[in-house]
Amino acid sequence: xxxxxxxxxxxxxxxxxxxxxxxxxxxxxxxxxxxxxxxxxxxxxxxxxxxxxxxxxxxxxxxxxxxxxxxxxxxxxxxxxxxxxxxxxxxxxxxxxxxxxxxxxxxxxxxxxxxxxxxxxxxxxxxxxxxxxxxxxxxxxxxxxxxxxxxxxxxxxxxxxxxxxxxxxxxxxxxxxxxxxxxxxxxxxxxxxxxxxxxxxxxxxxxxxxxxxxxxxxxxxxxxxxx
Amino acid sequence: xxxxxxxxxxxxxxxxxxxxxxxxxxxxxxxxxxxxxxxxxxxxxxxxxxxxxxxxxxxxxxxxxxxxxxxxxxxxxxxxxxxxxxxxxxxxxxxxxxxxxxxxxxxxxxxxxxxxxxxxxxxxxxxxxxxxxxxxxxxxxxxxxxxxxxxxxxxxxxxxxxxxxxxxxxxxxxxxxxxxxxxxxxxxxxxxxxxxxxxxxxxxxxxxxxxxxxxxxxxxxxxxxxxxxxxxxxxxxxxxxxxxxxxxxxxxxxxxxxxxxxxxxxxxxxxxxxxxxxxxxxxxxxxxxxxxxxxxxxxxxxxxxxxxxxxxxxxxxxxxxxxxxxxxxxxxxxxxxxxxxxxxxxxxxxxxxxxxxxxxxx
Numbered sequence: 237x238x239x240x241x242x243x244x245x246x247x248x249x250x251x252x253x254x255x256x257x258x259x260x261x262x263x264x265x266x267x268x269x270x271x272x273x274x275x276x277x278x279x280x281x282x283x284x285x286x287x288x289x290x291x292x293x294x295x296x297x298x299x300x301x302x303x304x305x306x307x308x309x310x311x312x313x314x315x316x317x318x319x320x321x322x323x324x325x326x327x328x329x330x331x332x333x334x335x336x337x338x339x340x341x342x343x344x345x346x347x348x349x350x351x352x353x354x355x356x357x358x359x360x361x362x363x364x365x366x367x368x369x370x371x372x373x374x375x376x377x378x379x380x381x382x383x384x385x386x387x388x389x390x391x392x393x394x395x396x397x398x399x400x401x402x403x404x405x406x407x408x409x410x411x412x413x414x415x416x417x418x419x420x421x422x423x424x425x426x427x428x429x430x431x432x433x434x435x436x437x438x439x440x441x442x443x444x445x446x447x448x449x450x451x452x453x454x455x456x457x458x459x460x461x462x463x
Numbered sequence: 464x465x466x467x468x469x470x471x472x473x474x475x476x477x478x479x480x481x482x483x484x485x486x487x488x489x490x491x492x493x494x495x496x497x498x499x500x501x502x503x504x505x506x507x508x509x510x511x512x513x514x515x516x517x518x519x520x521x522x523x524x525x526x527x528x529x530x531x532x533x534x535x536x537x538x539x540x541x542x543x544x545x546x547x548x549x550x551x552x553x554x555x556x557x558x559x560x561x562x563x564x565x566x567x568x569x570x571x572x573x574x575x576x577x578x579x580x581x582x583x584x585x586x587x588x589x590x591x592x593x594x595x596x597x598x599x600x601x602x603x604x605x606x607x608x609x610x611x612x613x614x615x616x617x618x619x620x621x622x623x624x625x626x627x628x629x630x631x632x633x634x635x636x637x638x639x640x641x642x643x644x645x646x647x648x649x650x651x652x653x654x655x656x657x658x659x660x661x662x663x664x665x666x667x668x669x670x671x672x673x674x675x676x677x678x679x680x681x682x683x684x685x686x687x688x689x690x691x692x693x694x695x696x697x698x699x700x701x702x703x704x705x706x707x708x709x710x711x712x713x714x715x716x717x718x719x720x721x722x723x724x725x726x727x728x729x730x731x732x733x734x735x736x737x738x739x740x741x742x743x744x745x746x747x748x749x750x751x752x753x754x755x756x757x758x759x760x761x762x763x764x765x766x767x768x769x770x771x772x773x774x775x776x777x778x779x780x781x782x783x784x785x786x787x788x789x790x791x792x793x794x795x796x797x798x799x800x801x802x803x804x805x806x807x808x809x810x811x812x813x814x815x816x817x818x819x820x821x822x823x824x825x
Contacts, residue, residue, distance in 0.1 A: 324709030
């Protein structure tokens with residue numbers, strides 16, 4: 237079932253054609269990786285999908301809610317994990333915060349996603365980069381989306397933390413979500429993606445199956461070199 | 464705030480007590496501590512409002528002027544128009560809230576730094592205060608209600624009943640919000656309430672003003688820690704962009720906080736006027752604003768937003784007020800007093816900055 241569909245997306249910023257007729261589809265239970273060099277149009281496409289700005293031409297069709305986890309995560313360092321997960325969606329009882337209910341739901345959610353944290357009452361500032369990423373993803377899951385858009389989720393993470401986050405992405409897929417991952421890291425992409433969409437200079441230049449395609453083929457598509 | 468974060472100021476309080484008691488045996492007497500309670504009541508309320516503003520990472524330089532204007536409005540409507548005391552006090556609070564609303568809207572709407580808007584406010588509201596007071600520049604207060612705020616002392620039994628009610632209230636909100644407060648904490652609350660109760664009872668009784676201030680601080684602390692609004696204030700102070708993306712109306716939170724802060728400043732003005740039995744041109748002036756800011760910061764509320772507690776207003780006011788009271792007892796001259804107060808403030812902010820850089824380095 238198609239959850240997210242982009243048709244003929246086009247966007248121009250001044251003299252730069254940032255997107256030029258891009259098509260994209262994400263179906264349920266699928267991880268699609270969006271790769272490309274700097275300036276290929278990844279960010280523009282992601283922002284257009286998220287509704288940050290309108291497209292000049294083409295359309296974005298969503299069948300179900302979309303949650304976006306931006307690269308800068310947007311967590312409140314001074315608040316604990318539970319408070320961050322429920323920020324803007326606090327559970328209230330008799331006019332007061334229902335901390336017990338929020339803590340229970342947080343524990344259940346993190347367990348379901350296989351995320352292990354030192355303590356759900358620890359301030360987010362005390363967590364590692366991978367744990368922070370996991371909290372941001374869990375926060376997005378709490379909105380019960382059908383599609384998740386992850387912007388560079390493993391950038392700036394160490395090896396173990398990257399593995400942790402990729403495991404989380406696989407978990408989202410097994411829950412039947414459609415996942416669109418923007419990434420620079422080809423190792424990660426080959427490990428977790430079901431499909432690789434390559435952008436170059438605003439156009440979709442390749443759509444590859446990581447099981448069949450070689451890494452060289454992806455690199456060639458990204459750089460435009462004829463390998 | 465954890466006990467560990469409070470430790471510097473608590474150690475400071477103990478040091479203040481030891482130093483001044485050893486220099487003057489009257490410092491820890493029941494009479495002097497009761498006076499101290501009355502001296503810091505108004506400043507504590509102003510500081511309480513400032514804590515909210517500081518939690519956002521903003522500043523309100525108009526708090527002192529607003530407290531003075533609020534008191535002037537209260538005096539004028541009482542003396543010139545003959546309104547009953549409670550309505551006069553209400554007029555002061557509404558004046559404060561309206562000013563805060565105006566400043567908050569201006570700050571968010573035109574994205575002018577709060578520093579500038581409230582600095583302009585400081586001047587404008589001082590002018591308004593002079594205008595409201597008119598030619599004589601001074602009004603004597605004799606309304607029973609207003610004067611009674613600082614002149615009423617509750618007998619020990621009434622004070623004890625209030626303390627029991629307070630502990631029950633804490634236990635009840637804990638049950639309602641299902642966030643458990645341990646018996647140990649309730650015991651600690653009993654001790655920290657029982658000790659002043661015993662001290663006040665040894666003198667004239669529990670000052671009504673102190674009861675009011677502690678009640679307001681406790682209520683505002685519950686607002687910060689137990690309500691959705693308070694959570695949003697902390698979120699905006701911690702990371703405004705994250706709060707915005709979470710669907711929180713950052714502007715509305717900011718405006719509400721400035722309105723609340725100015726209203727509490729005006730409430731402080733009411734108490735100050737009640738204690739002075741008058742409103743005059745210097746009401747709300749002098750070092751009130753800076754001492755209130757110093758109180759909040761010394762108590763442990765960060766100047767950089769997102770970290771702190773409403774109780775820090777009271778604890779910090781106790782420290783600032785205690786130092787000032789002690790130096791008065793010793794008859795120290797103003798140059799020394801200002802120097803010492805400045806040094807203490809510098810020390811407190813440095814501790815805050817060091818704590819912040821340490822948690823950032825982690």
